[in-house]
Amino acid sequence: xxxxxxxxxxxxxxxxxxxxxxxxxxxxxxxxxxxxxxxxxxxxxxxxxxxxxxxxxxxxxxxxxxxxxxxxxxxxxxxxxxxxxxxxxxxxxxxxxxxxxxxxxxxxxxxxxxxxxxxxxxxxxxxxxxxxxxxxxxxxxxxxxxxxxxxxxxxxxxxxxxxxxxxxxxxxxxxxxxxxxxxxxxxxxxxxxxxxxxxxxxxxxxxxxxxxxxxxxxxxxxxxxxxxxxxxxxxxxxxxxxxxxxxxxxxxxxxxxxxxxxxxxxxxxxxxxxxxxxxxxxxxxxxxxxxxxxxxxxxxxxxxxxxxxxxxxxxxxxxxxxxxxxxxxx
Ligand code: ADP
Ligand code: MG
Numbered sequence: 001x002x003x004x005x006x007x008x009x010x011x012x013x014x015x016x017x018x019x020x021x022x023x024x025x026x027x028x029x030x031x032x033x034x035x036x037x038x039x040x041x042x043x044x045x046x047x048x049x050x051x052x053x054x055x056x057x058x059x060x061x062x063x064x065x066x067x068x069x070x071x072x073x074x075x076x077x078x079x080x081x082x083x084x085x086x087x088x089x090x091x092x093x094x095x096x097x098x099x100x101x102x103x104x105x106x107x108x109x110x111x112x113x114x115x116x117x118x119x120x121x122x123x124x125x126x127x128x129x130x131x132x133x134x135x136x137x138x139x140x141x142x143x144x145x146x147x148x149x150x151x152x153x154x155x156x157x158x159x160x161x162x163x164x165x166x167x168x169x170x171x172x173x174x175x176x177x178x179x180x181x182x183x184x185x186x187x188x189x190x191x192x193x194x195x196x197x198x199x200x201x202x203x204x205x206x207x208x209x210x211x212x213x214x215x216x217x218x219x220x221x222x223x224x225x226x227x228x229x230x231x232x233x234x235x236x237x238x239x240x241x242x243x244x245x246x247x248x249x250x251x252x253x254x255x256x257x258x259x260x261x262x263x264x265x266x267x268x269x270x271x272x273x274x275x276x277x278x279x280x281x282x283x284x285x286x287x288x289x290x291x292x293x294x295x296x297x298x299x300x301x302x303x304x305x306x307x308x309x310x311x312x313x314x315x316x317x318x319x320x321x322x323x324x325x326x327x328x329x330x
Contacts (some may be wrong), residue, residue: 011062023068035193046196055081086099087162094135123151140181142169163195241266253300265327270306278321
């Protein structure tokens with residue numbers, strides 16, 4: 001069993017002006033070395049939760065612990081947060097006129113200049129930014145700035161790294177690289193990572209655990225694969241896999257038996273083949289997705305989506321046999 005590093009116990013935080021804001025009665029533990037992804041739509045309380053863990057906000061209720069030490073908020077501490085936690089926000093908070101090297105080195109005291117130099121060089125190598133050592137921050141791309149910000153956060157004795165929307169500034173290519181970097185750095189340094197994103201693609205494949213936030217509530221948590229395959233909420237299925245959601249009437253029209261609630265399935269659960277329980281659908285549209293296509297199918301006025309891996313096999317206005325191989329009643 002992995003060691004517990006953060007405990008969040010029944011925390012609530014409501015912003016004064018608005019009634020429906022903030023987070024409500026949230027509890028969970030985080031284990032050392034894990035990567036945690038907090039996922040949820042905009043306004044669901046992700047940043048608030050992150051700030052509460054870090055000690056930036058005064059809690060209405062509940063407590064946060066770093067190992068066995070309570071994390072105090074700004075009402076108690078002048079400089080909030082535990083010294084072994086570091087947060088990288090979307091604005092990076094870098095000294096834009098200083099060089100990369102100095103931005104990172106400035107985090108450490110001058111008591112041991114050799115150590116300071118050593119650590120700075122080591123961290124730049126870790127983040128693959130050693131070649132940018134003498135550049136000013138203003139000369140860097142968004143992705144490079146982000147690496148500097150992470151290096152800066154990790155160069156001191158950091159055990160928990162908090163990242164708020166870490167990939168929001170970078171293009172798709174760099175996103176993949178940064179994702180892989182974060183995973184590698186976590187594995188190499190043993191740092192625990194808590195990251196927040198509204199884009200589940202950021203978290204799904206990176207995280208050891210996903211926390212789903214909705215309207216300030218933690219609605220479910222689990223391993224990415226488990227929560228994707230077996231979501232408890234329509235919201236989760238929609239966020240994670242752009243699921244098709246049919247109401248009871250629609251589901252019945254396709255022969256799906258749903259007692260109450262909805263039939264929920266991902267497009268890749270729809271099999272385009274002619275089996276005993278396949279039904280005839282019309283292809284209403286074809287969406288190009290790169291190495292595959294998504295088909296918009298319709299039967300008796302009910303629209304669903306399916307994945308077509310071999311492009312061009314079925315075209316608009318074709319009729320296809322499709323079978324919803326698996327669905328969830330939610
Ligand atoms: P997310 O990061 O998931 O987009 P936030 O944690 O920033 O969500 O916000 C959660 C809710 O709290 C939203 O409804 C937001 O409008 C509200 N909120 C956030 N910060 C403040 C604030 N400083 N004052 C008042 N309401 C806020
Ligand atoms: Mg936010």
